[in-house]
Amino acid sequence: MKIAVDPERRKVAVVGTSNIGAIKYAEAQIAAEHPSLKVTCFGLPGGKFDGAHTMDSQFGPDRADHGAMKLARRVNGAPTIDLMAFDHILVIGDTLGMPHTLWTAASYDIADWPSRTGRQLLSEPAFRAAVTEAIATRADHLRSQFADRPIHVALAPYPTTAVVPKGEHHQMPYAAMATHPEAARIQTLFNDALTRILSDRHMTFVPQPSETIASPFLTKEPYGHGSMDFRNEGRLLDDHRHMNADFGASLFRAFALALTQDTAAPQNQEG
């Protein structure tokens, strides 16, 4: 599928954590599907990404962290990336309050909802407030990392259904969502809150494409096979937390679609 975005080739930076690997390894497919977009990836491991920030339009790790600067150079070809050089920026990788939301949902029965599992009751207003606080805390951090640049934001992908059974890939609280009677309601509530909170901070949420989702907060298992380490070319991960190139292509399609719907002015108007 080809999506025409603009007659001129526009520059897109895909910036984020190890989860940008899915886009990086889908580069050829993305180039074929979106000839009007030129993509540059810039990734840092999660912890280093969390401490990264923008100085004079250059986004990169803590400049005093020589190890991180060296790693950024090795992986990305440069220790920092000039955000002003891009028309659009897609940021991938923060979980933006999702674990807090899911842990809260897994820890309580929401009093206003019909299902009861014998857990302590939490009122729906308290649950909504918890979701809002969890998202807003991370959204404020993300906003501060990218100064005032408009950005599109995609969550770190949901892990695949392989994390549900007990075993090597088991991962809470996502596994709990497989059987949670209110998982769909929670996902809607979370996505609505995330869209609103990001928008309030001049960020646009790009939801995980529905074609990749097995059930709320879980990705279809095939997307977890063949995932690769963004730092080391050809190193297979297959951890079911990082996704493969098919996922990357699908997510990028959703991003490109969001660009066509985006009423925001191009970001480099000033030249």
Added chain:
Amino acid sequence: MSPRSPYSGLPQRAFWRGGVAGAPAFPPDLYRPKFPVTQDTRVFTAGSCFAQHVGAAMKAAGIQVIDAEPARRGLPPETAKRFGYGVYSARFGNLYTVKQFRQLVDELNGAKPALPVWERDGRFWDAQRPGVEPDGLASPDIVAEMRTQHLAAVTEAFAQADMIVFTLGLTEAWEHTESGTVYPTAPGTIAGTFDADVFHFANYGVADILEDFTALEESLSDLNPDLKWLLTVSPVPLAATASGQHVLPATVRSKSVLRTVCDMLCDSSDRIDYFPSYELATSPAHTTSPFAGDLRSVRPEIVAQIMQCFLQAHDLCEEGAEQPEECATNADPSDEAICEDILLDAFAPDAPK
């Protein structure tokens, strides 16, 4: 040979000059505990909003403050606090009066408060703790279901406790006339509707409070016979009075009654102690006002030093924290207490509409 005067030979702390005038605002020998509090002491905290500071300081000092309805994993801190998690030993909100505390314990024994659910704009509040659900709940049934769970948690908390730390806050309250049920806030403040034919104002005196405390203590003895008590009086003045007096004498009246009750109770039992947080906050030895700009909230650094006096008396300051400020910073004094009574300020004639 008998001394010239019974005052001769008394220590410095017995004299205003040297004990207060010319002494630090937080004299180290002001408080002599009747019984020790250690990190192993399981403490149940309750009371008016100032009690939140007491509980927070105790937690920070490593004392085992009971939390029978803790914020579970995932619930972020600001939301948890706003909804009453981790504020006291269970989510009962502020217990401003001894009668309110007595009523809570009576409820554990089967008593039913009158008009337990208050409504506003289609939302419903637990009339006995409206502050812990600021947005209310969807139905009276949910209020009842959550209260049942809450009471079970309160029972568990009392069973675990070695000591109850209770801060007495108010003497003024609103009661349901027919039943005598007391409420933490006036009907119509957070929810509900005020009806002078249904509710009446009460301003408890020393005898009323002693009677309520005695009944409370007896009820709790059935649940937990070895309980000790540490009483304090909140230094926070009334936000408003319905007594007809000016709010200043009404405040002094209220605090005086509560302070008298504490002394009488302390004198009556080895299991009841008093910590003079009220005196430490209001001492004339402060070189600057201990109160914030509203002349009501105690400044965080004062709260911290008050609690440091408590911890120091029990040898609970961390090693190396010799300066009062260093020890006191553990108490996180910047945390603002949640107080429903300040909502009354909105009814003042000059309040912004």
